[in-house]
Amino acid sequence: MSRSKPTIDDVARVAGVSRATASRVINNAPGASGPLRVRVHEAVARLGYRPNEAARALASGRPRVVDVIAVSCNLPGGWLGSNPYYGRVLAGMMPLLEGIGAQLRVxxxxxxxxxxxxxxxxxxxxxxAVLSDITPALAARFHRRCRRVVSLVPTAETVPAMVADNIGGAYAAITHLHRLGRRRIAAIxxxxxxxxxxxxRIGHLRxxxxxxxxxxSAEAAFTREGGYDAAQRLLAQHPDLDAVFVxxxxxxxxxxxxxxxxxxRVPEDVSVIGFDDSVxxxxxxxxxxxxRLPVEEMAAAAVRLLLFxxxxxxxxxxxxxxxxxxxxTARRDARGS
Amino acid sequence: MSRSKPTIDDVARVAGVSRATASRVINNAPGASGPLRVRVHEAVARLGYRPNEAARALASGRPRVVDVIAVSCNLPGGWLGSNPYYGRVLAGMMPLLEGIGAQLRVxxxxxxxxxxxxxxxxxxxxxxAVLSDITPALAARFHRRCRRVVSLVPTAETVPAMVADNIGGAYAAITHLHRLGRRRIAAIxxxxxxxxxxxxRIGHLRxxxxxxxxxxSAEAAFTREGGYDAAQRLLAQHPDLDAVFVxxxxxxxxxxxxxxxxxxRVPEDVSVIGFDDSVxxxxxxxxxxxxRLPVEEMAAAAVRLLLFxxxxxxxxxxxxxxxxxxxxTARRDARGS
DNA sequence: GATACGGGCGAGAGCGCTCTCACGGGAAGC
DNA sequence: GCTTCCCGTGAGAGCGCTCTCGCCCGTATC
Structure with missing residues (x-):
């Protein structure tokens, strides 16, 4: 009736098997069978045994942690708090990790x-590791030191990546604005x-x-203020603009x-299209x-690649x-009054 | 010239000291001194040695990981992706953890x-662990099993918590609306x-x-849609409302x-006050x-309590x-046009 | 019935580190 | 000069687990 947490040895003892067999059963590995599996599972349940992750990682050399790394490109204030995009990344990875008992380090x-x-x-x-906002140089450096890495942004060529069709997305946005009859289309x-x-930008120009x-067009930091100021500048220089792609x-x-x-008035006077489909x-x-970029799916795919x-x-x-x-971007004729 | 990562034994050998001394130096523990410290540090630098966290955690029984746990109360879609509040929690904890080399598990x-x-x-x-959105029952259960826990929301009494003055905040918001001359103040x-x-709600009622x-007042889920629908209902029932506290x-x-x-028109016809100061x-x-709740500071304080x-x-x-x-809530007379 | 094979199982050697403890030698005390 | 003490150091025992290896026994093969 020890007060400390049960170990796999306790499980083995209670189940009347060797530690090796207990380990096999717990990890669902082949080589243990029939009644022994049942006994081990019973012992686990009875003792409330939970494997020690640190010991597992050490012994197997195969950890169960996925790292998510973001280097704030232009948000020294810390990206996490200010850009809802990252929440989607984490949310996309979570179910898969939960499923295999792996953990997420941020x-x-x-x-x-x-x-x-x-x-x-x-x-x-x-x-x-999953890299989110990072410069190509840093990504390449990381990749040189650790091969198990997937980027979620287009980056250095050697680094494996899940990339969204940013070019096509921007192209579609501009085309849509044009189709709405907009002819003075600005971009931020x-x-x-x-x-x-x-x-x-490439998609836009194409x-x-x-x-x-x-x-x-104007350039700005990925913040609300950046967008506000840029729009003001554009408006001053091109008072006749009738659409903004941001x-x-x-x-x-x-x-x-x-x-x-x-x-x-938006959308009556000016149509606006954003990017990311965030909150x-x-x-x-x-x-x-x-x-909308399928951020969750991309993040999940990255994890899947990393894991399997x-x-x-x-x-x-x-x-x-x-x-x-x-x-x-609602059509003008579709709006009442 | 082994290809595998250097271990502390390698460091000790290169430095010409025992493993124990190397460990002492690396962990900045007392009991090693003078020239030996220098030699060990040199060896670490030369080999590019990085301690294995898993081994550390196992040997010391003292891990370097802080868990952040959120149970979505009413957002089955996964809170992380949809509520920017949580980003602020993580952002608040990050600098402290980075500082002591601890890691954040989400x-x-x-x-x-x-x-x-x-x-x-x-x-x-x-x-x-830092608990974020969680029911008192679950929080209490967790606390029973693990004493090292701090909640960021008011919860079961036994559970240590960093709590924001939600009551006072709501009270201040309502009072402010009243001071603006609003007399038909609704709440969501x-x-x-x-x-x-x-x-x-208590602050509101007080x-x-x-x-x-x-x-x-109306009740809704913590989502944009919830707020939209609730506002519509309130508007239908009380067309004369001139302020909404949400x-x-x-x-x-x-x-x-x-x-x-x-x-x-907001704010000309109706003043609106939100809660959280999120994105x-x-x-x-x-x-x-x-x-605004000092979420970052609360999160940081929670971590500080957990760590030290x-x-x-x-x-x-x-x-x-x-x-x-x-x-x-800009004053009507302060608006141009 | 003797030999070969194979699958289930246990013994035991680590994984890389921390930490206790014992040891040795120099400073301090008598 | 001897004892006492203490500080710096090293040896070595684990932490809890995985995984290789070899044993044993049951079945197939001749």
């Missing part, structure tokens, strides 16, 4: 400490250092080229506020039409972007 | 699996099962009583949309006046709520 790094912390994580025991892009932002339209919902929400403050999109008023897959350098899997229509 | 549980998963976590090795509350929601005003920004954003759709508050249009403190059952620390003024 790392939010700033640029200053990133390199060192990344080395630390790479050197540690991990099932693998994210910081050029972000690979996502860069891809969204669409413009195809449509034979001129570029009107590379992130958070910025788009700010842009809508700036447009409203500038006396424009910011549904909280904006009016709710934002946005480009064969991670080849340069592995890439693309996910489609989808335009989610909400009021910020 | 658990998002659903009600069905909560009990079992909680037992699992309680039985595992952890520096302690969260689900009664949530202790936070309950406290906010203020009403003090002001001699009648209660107009127990969560996400709901408040929905409420603003419903008010706008119902032909009301939803700044993304709403107009941006929401809201009750003396956790007595029933320990409680209260944090003030602060009204953040934004446009959704």
């Amino acid at each position: 790392h939010a790094l700033t640029h200053e400490s990133a390199a060192e912390s990344l080395d630390e994580i790479a050197a540690g025991v991990t099932l693998g 892009h994210g910081p050029a250092a972000s690979t996502c932002a860069a891809d969204r 669409a413009l080229q195809r449509l034979g339209a001129a570029e009107i 590379a992130c919902d958070l910025m788009a929400a700010g842009a809508v506020q700036a447009l409203t403050a500038g006396g424009r 910011a999109a549904i909280c904006a008023n009016p709710p934002l039409t946005t480009v 897959g064969d991670i080849a350098p340069g592995h890439r899997q693309q996910f489609p972007a989808e335009l989610v229509l909400r009021q910020s | 658990h998002a549980l659903t009600h069905e699996s909560a009990a079992e998963s909680l037992d699992e976590i309680a039985a595992g090795v952890t520096l302690g 509350h969260g689900p009664a099962a949530s202790t936070c929601a309950a406290d906010r 203020a009403l009583q003090r002001l001699g005003a009648a209660e107009i 127990a969560c920004d996400l709901m408040a954003a929905g409420a603003v949309q419903a008010l706008t759709a119902g032909g009301r 939803a508050a700044i993304c709403a249009n107009p941006p929401l006046t809201t009750v 403190g003396d956790i007595a059952p029933g320990h409680r620390q209260q944090f003030p709520a602060e009204l953040v003024l934004r446009q959704s």
